[in-house]
Amino acid sequence: MAKIVESKTVVGLEVGTSKVVAVVGEVLPDGVVNVLGMGSCPSRGIDKGGITDLDAVVHSIQRAIEAAESVADCQIMSVTLAITGEHIQSINESGLAPIVDGEVTQDEIDSAMYTASSVKMSEGLSVLHVIPQEFAVDRQFNIKNPLGLQGMRLKAQAHLIACHQDWLKNLKKAVERCKLKVDEVVFSGLASGYSVLTEDEKELGVCLIDIGGGTMDIMVYTNGALRFSKVIPYAGNIVTDDVAYMFTTSRTKAEEIKVNYGSAMTPPSLHPEKKIEVLGVGGRPPRTLTKESLSEITSARYAELFELVKKELAKLRAELSERQMKSELIAGIVLTGGGSQIEDAAQCAADVFGSQVRIGSPLNLTGLTDYVDKPQYATVLGLLHYSHHNDHDGLMRDSFQNEEGFGGKTFGILKKIFNKVKSEF
DSSP states (O other): EEEEEETEEEEEEESSSSSSEEEEEHHHHHHSSEEEEEEEEEEEEEEEEESOHHHHHHHHHHHHHHHHHHHHHHEOOOOEEEEOOOOOOEEEEEEHHHHHESSOOOOOOOHHHHHHHTTOTTTEEEEEEEEEEEEEEEEEEEOOOTTBBSEEEEEEEEEEEEEEEEHHHHHHHHHHHHTTTTEEEHHHHHHHHHHOOOOHHHOOOOEEEEEEEOOOOEEEETTTTTEEEEESSSSHHHHHHHHHHHOOHHHHHHHHHHHHHHHSSOOSSTTTTOOEEEETTOOOOOOOEEHHHHHHHHHHHHHHHHHHHHHHHHHHHHHHHTTTOOOOOOTTTESSGGGGGGGGGGHHHHHHHTSOOEEEEOEEEEEEHHHHHHHHGGGHHHHHHHHHHHHHHHEETTTTTOOOOOSSHHHHHHHHHHHHHHHHO
């Protein structure tokens, strides 16, 4: 009889536009993820993070979970769930608290963080994550841990990530219909950062671009803190659509051609003269094209996607400069997600951003790494890393999702959660 997953074992579940993936892993004391099992299934009924067919999504989740259970020889009871979509919004906010006895205590850190997180969000949005950036005590700035410092006033700076309650409810409903408990919901871009970025990169300044099928998640870190997060609802699928349209073939065949022969540069760096046979639709005869002619389509779209990110970075740079904060991305750009694996992606990004670029694969893995040691599994493995770094005595420091939204939380509950802020530093 299969054993039930123990509490120290975490199951990450990503319901993406292209695929549903479940990973069973044990997070070791040193933070390394020991992968015990993985299951994957093509997605049906979800597009750009939004559910379009609940029954189809439920079926896809069930198949991925069953596959993961089979490999790990376990019964999965609960999951840590990733969420993305254009409904995701983020903002940087600050909060103040008086220092009562002249020395910063944990209560005052809690109070300042609570004030920073109490901003009114747009209708339908609830705060998903409250992530500390830095603190200031009077005229001392850029403090990572103010506990015990002398002063009169404490200021906390935080990055808030919010999601739409209806999108969240629908996603959780699909998972719960599979008789699974949702332990926690995590923004997929945040999870990917835990999986593929190093602490040195976050300190130096880095932009992570997670290219999925339906969305691109963008995360920017400077001075070790998250400064910017956004979801762009365009990604790998529009490249597939272009190939299908230009060569009059099915989306399934277009995806296969893109993955196997596409390039983000033209001409491609490898074998540009290679011939590719493209099957027609509706009884039309097949066509033959070269890898170079295919790259003219795929490279143009990738350059366009990276230009969208470049515009967002320009806005962020101006905002950080106004706040007299470091805005340089010395560590450059990290690409991850399934869309990052197209040939010449790093070179295309380097040309657009004028910066060094690397492809980010999941870090700190052991166990069944052959299954998941690829950029397309960055998010689902990041869920396991996230749970390890943010679970302190059963309380998640920066997650507040619930059906009533952030405003429904009492200060007492928030205080317990924010008591964990110091452990982040």
